Amino acid sequence: MKLYAIGESSLLKTIRRRFTVKSKDVIVGIGDDTAVIKPSGNNLLATTDMMVEGIHFDLNLTTPYQLGFKLVSVNVSDIYAMGGRPQYLLLDIALNKNTEQSFVDRFFDGIRRAMKLYGVFLIGGDLSSSRKDIVLAATLIGDAKKHIRRSGAKPGDRIYVTGNLGDSACGLEVLKRIKQPFHIKKTIQDARYKIQDKKNHESCIMNRASEPLTLNSDLSKLGLTWNIVSPLLKRHLMPEARNPEKFIRYATSMIDLSDGLFIDLSRLCDESRVGAKIFIERIPVSGRMRTASSLLGLDAMKLACSGGEDYELLFTAPADKKINAVYIGDIVKSGRKIIDKNGGEKKFSASGYQHFETQR
Amino acid sequence: MKLYAIGESSLLKTIRRRFTVKSKDVIVGIGDDTAVIKPSGNNLLATTDMMVEGIHFDLNLTTPYQLGFKLVSVNVSDIYAMGGRPQYLLLDIALNKNTEQSFVDRFFDGIRRAMKLYGVFLIGGDLSSSRKDIVLAATLIGDAKKHIRRSGAKPGDRIYVTGNLGDSACGLEVLKRIKQPFHIKKTIQDARYKIQDKKNHESCIMNRASEPLTLNSDLSKLGLTWNIVSPLLKRHLMPEARNPEKFIRYATSMIDLSDGLFIDLSRLCDESRVGAKIFIERIPVSGRMRTASSLLGLDAMKLACSGGEDYELLFTAPADKKINAVYIGDIVKSGRKIIDKNGGEKKFSASGYQHFETQR
Numbered sequence: 001m002k003l004y005a006i007g008e009s010s011l012l013k014t015i016r017r018r019f020t021v022k023s024k025d026v027i028v029g030i031g032d033d034t035a036v037i038k039p040s041g042n043n044l045l046a047t048t049d050m051m052v053e054g055i056h057f058d059l060n061l062t063t064p065y066q067l068g069f070k071l072v073s074v075n076v077s078d079i080y081a082m083g084g085r086p087q088y089l090l091l092d093i094a095l096n097k098n099t100e101q102s103f104v105d106r107f108f109d110g111i112r113r114a115m116k117l118y119g120v121f122l123i124g125g126d127l128s129s130s131r132k133d134i135v136l137a138a139t140l141i142g143d144a145k146k147h148i149r150r151s152g153a154k155p156g157d158r159i160y161v162t163g164n165l166g167d168s169a170c171g172l173e174v175l176k177r178i179k180q181p182f183h184i185k186k187t188i189q190d191a192r193y194k195i196q197d198k199k200n201h202e203s204c205i206m207n208r209a210s211e212p213l214t215l216n217s218d219l220s221k222l223g224l225t226w227n228i229v230s231p232l233l234k235r236h237l238m239p240e241a242r243n244p245e246k247f248i249r250y251a252t253s254m255i256d257l258s259d260g261l262f263i264d265l266s267r268l269c270d271e272s273r274v275g276a277k278i279f280i281e282r283i284p285v286s287g288r289m290r291t292a293s294s295l296l297g298l299d300a301m302k303l304a305c306s307g308g309e310d311y312e313l314l315f316t317a318p319a320d321k322k323i324n325a326v327y328i329g330d331i332v333k334s335g336r337k338i339i340d341k342n343g344g345e346k347k348f349s350a351s352g353y354q355h356f357e358t359q360r
Numbered sequence: 361m362k363l364y365a366i367g368e369s370s371l372l373k374t375i376r377r378r379f380t381v382k383s384k385d386v387i388v389g390i391g392d393d394t395a396v397i398k399p400s401g402n403n404l405l406a407t408t409d410m411m412v413e414g415i416h417f418d419l420n421l422t423t424p425y426q427l428g429f430k431l432v433s434v435n436v437s438d439i440y441a442m443g444g445r446p447q448y449l450l451l452d453i454a455l456n457k458n459t460e461q462s463f464v465d466r467f468f469d470g471i472r473r474a475m476k477l478y479g480v481f482l483i484g485g486d487l488s489s490s491r492k493d494i495v496l497a498a499t500l501i502g503d504a505k506k507h508i509r510r511s512g513a514k515p516g517d518r519i520y521v522t523g524n525l526g527d528s529a530c531g532l533e534v535l536k537r538i539k540q541p542f543h544i545k546k547t548i549q550d551a552r553y554k555i556q557d558k559k560n561h562e563s564c565i566m567n568r569a570s571e572p573l574t575l576n577s578d579l580s581k582l583g584l585t586w587n588i589v590s591p592l593l594k595r596h597l598m599p600e601a602r603n604p605e606k607f608i609r610y611a612t613s614m615i616d617l618s619d620g621l622f623i624d625l626s627r628l629c630d631e632s633r634v635g636a637k638i639f640i641e642r643i644p645v646s647g648r649m650r651t652a653s654s655l656l657g658l659d660a661m662k663l664a665c666s667g668g669e670d671y672e673l674l675f676t677a678p679a680d681k682k683i684n685a686v687y688i689g690d691i692v693k694s695g696r697k698i699i700d701k702n703g704g705e706k707k708f709s710a711s712g713y714q715h716f717e718t719q720r
Contacts, residue, residue, distance in 0.1 A: 003716040004716045006716065007715075007716055008715040008716055009710070011716070027403060027507075028442075028507070028509060031510075031631070032442065032509055032510050032511075032631070033407065033438040033439075033441040033442045033510070033614075033615060033616060034405040034406060034407035034438050034439055034441075034442040034444065034502070034507075035405065035406045035407070036403050036404070036405055036442070036504070036507050037403060037404040037405075037406065038403060038404075039399045039400075039401065039402070039403065039404055040399075041399065042399070043387060043396050043397060043398060043399065044396070044397040044398075044399055044404070044501075045394040045395065045396055045397075046394060046395045046397065046448065046450060046483060046484060046499075046501060047393065047394035047395070047450075047484060048450045048451075048452055048484060048485060048486050048497075048499060049452075049486050050452040050454060050486045050488050050495075050497070052454045052488050052489070052490050052491075052495070053491075054490070054491040055454075055488055055489050055490060055491065056488070078393040078394050079393075079394055081393040081394075082388075082392065082393045082394040082396070084394065088406065090406060090407075090408045090499055091408075092408055092409075092410040092452065092497040092499075094410060094412045094415075094495055095716075097715075097716040123406060124406060124407060124408060125408060126408050126409050126410045126497070127715060128410050128412050128415055128416070128715055129412070129415050129715040129716050130412050130414070130415060130493065130495070131412075131413075131414040131415065131492075131493055132491075132492065132493065133490065133491055133492065133493065135410075135412070135454055135490070135495040137408075137410070137452040137486070137497045139406075139408060139450055139452075139499040141404075141406060141501070142394070144396070147387075147388065147394075147396050149388060149392055150391075150392050150393070151392075254393075255393060256393060271391070271392070350369070356363040356364045356366065356367055356368055356371070356455075356457040356489050
């Protein structure tokens with residue numbers, strides 16, 4: 001059934017029923033003029049991020065479930081990057097009236113999955129129609145006993161990231177060639193991946209070990225297998241935000257990698273008024289990403305340094321602390337350099353995704 | 361200059377410079393992963409509202425300044441309707457890359473004007489491109505020592521509104537016939553209204569007393585004057601949210617009138633599990649609205665009861681309290697009736713604007 005046949009108030013009732021909050025700190029949840037929250041006493045964190053159809057996502061390449069999950073994750077990533085605890089979510093959703101109810105249901109399934117994962121409550125939102133494109137925005141409120149800014153890095157600090165870079169950007173490149181949504185399904189035993197044929201709704205389920213059945217022939221010919229591409233697709237479609245709790249007490253500055261290593265590290269350097277030296281060999285790149293980008297004729301290091309949406313954390317900590325993350329370089333007084341394995345130096349600048357600009 | 365020639369980061373820098381927060385409670389404002397706020401100790405309120413091009417506004421009928429002002433006002437109205445104090449604003453803005461920088465500048469002028477009026481600080485946001493339509497969302501955080509829900513109305517309470525109903529809906533009807541944006545300009549002495557001719561950018565300034573110069577001939581022929589329509593247009597384009605401080609201590613339930621009296625009163629009754637009796641003669645309607653709707657062949661009472669976007673407050677209070685607002689009816693045990701001047705009763709139901717539905 002399409003939204004125009006359901007109407008706003010009926011849709012709102014369903015959402016409200018599904019997301020009744022059971023928390024003693026939520027005094028008023030969805031359904032009044034505003035939500036009312038009991039304060040924790042800690043400082044309050046607030047962030048907002050939007051996802052726009054045709055800009056951030058393509059409905060031919062992503063499922064509503066993945067959209068919902070990702071919308072929450074990207075906001076949680078900002079709260080984590082500040083050293084905080086994510087708590088309360090507000091959603092703004094503009095949908096075309098021809099949208100199917102099942103789309104909305106799956107979208108909220110994804111929202112709910114992410115809420116469970118991060119311990120977040122939905123406390124309010126706004127639902128609107130749109131003439132064409134779907135626009136999603138989420139505001140996330142959290143708290144922090146001690147927050148970590150972008151501005152605390154000092155010369156001598158080491159630079160760390162929490163995981164592989166470029167997987168998401170490479171996943172997006174694969175997805176553009178697969179040209180259909182990729183359904184991620186997890187079983188208890190192992191990760192299984194389900195590819196749904198858009199046209200006839202037949203689907204095939206395969207586990208990590210099996211050979212690709214429906215990976216289109218162009219990709220198979222290149223030597224790509226589901227085993228290689230699945231984790232890359234997952235990182236792009238359903239990124240999980242990284243919780244900094246293991247190293248938070250040592251972090252002097254932090255940012256999440258949403259627009260690419262070079263651009264986000266430049267932001268951290270700008271705010272801290274310092275320079276940085278990155279060792280190219282130390283940048284963590286997954287074997288799968290290296291293989292896939294090589295088979296697709298892409299530059300793996302470019303994806304790792306300038307590809308967006310990694311949602312790993314980039315942070316600095318004093319050199320004498322034992323840190324459970326990947327050491328990629330050092331904070332210096334000034335200059336922004338990347339050092340290759342032979343000790344050759346090159347400048348890097350803030351390059352990565354920028355809205356409004358002609359895409360590179 | 362258009363946005364694609366300016367780019368996201370340059371635009372963000374300008375916004376950040378313009379909206380540097382000088383408040384001891386804002387520890388981190390725009391420019392980090394999240395904002396950081398010192399808690400007041402009161403309960404926290406949070407609300408969000410969006411405005412979508414082609415649904416909530418038409419750029420042929422509204423200016424960016426008015427859009428910015430209204431976006432803040434509609435969110436403040438929700439905080440006021442909860443009995444709270446508006447404090448911190450986050451914005452989500454999706455703009456077409458062909459949007460002129462001047463549009464963005466004027467939009468933020470409107471935002472800033474409203475922020476000053478309501479004592480609100482901008483602490484964060486997200487800026488995105490969009491393929492076509494402009495989408496605006498604002499999240500407003502506030503606090504309240506004592507919040508007023510929709511659910512506290514008791515049989516015997518009186519029902520009040522804070523001002524004239526239907527002005528905004530009537531203003532929209534006039535605007536659709538004027539077919540051009542209406543520039544509202546206030547001088548120190550009196551309200552002056554400026555009409556800008558879209559085609560040749562000539563403008564004429566007139567005060568309340570003068571006769572219309574550029575009101576198009578169809579409307580002039582009907583007998584409409586700027587004196588009549590200006591306040592109606594202003595209520596639609598730049599609604600000011602109503603602060604409930606004068607009666608807040610007596611209010612038992614409250615809601616803001618965004619979708620129309622009948623629909624919003626029905627919501628209040630639903631939440632309070634009560635009925636309502638409204639006296640049609642008591643519904644406050646401005647003389648200007650009555651005149652304009654009569655000249656335009658519109659039903660003034662329909663606009664007052666089902667027209668949206670009044671942003672007046674609807675609330676209930678015990679009958680024995682002296683309340684500085686307009687008494688329009690009584691809360692009863694059950695039933696929803698409207699009583700005419702002869703004592704005739706008619707049922708009313710939740711009718712007003714609903715997203716996704718075919719418009720009435």
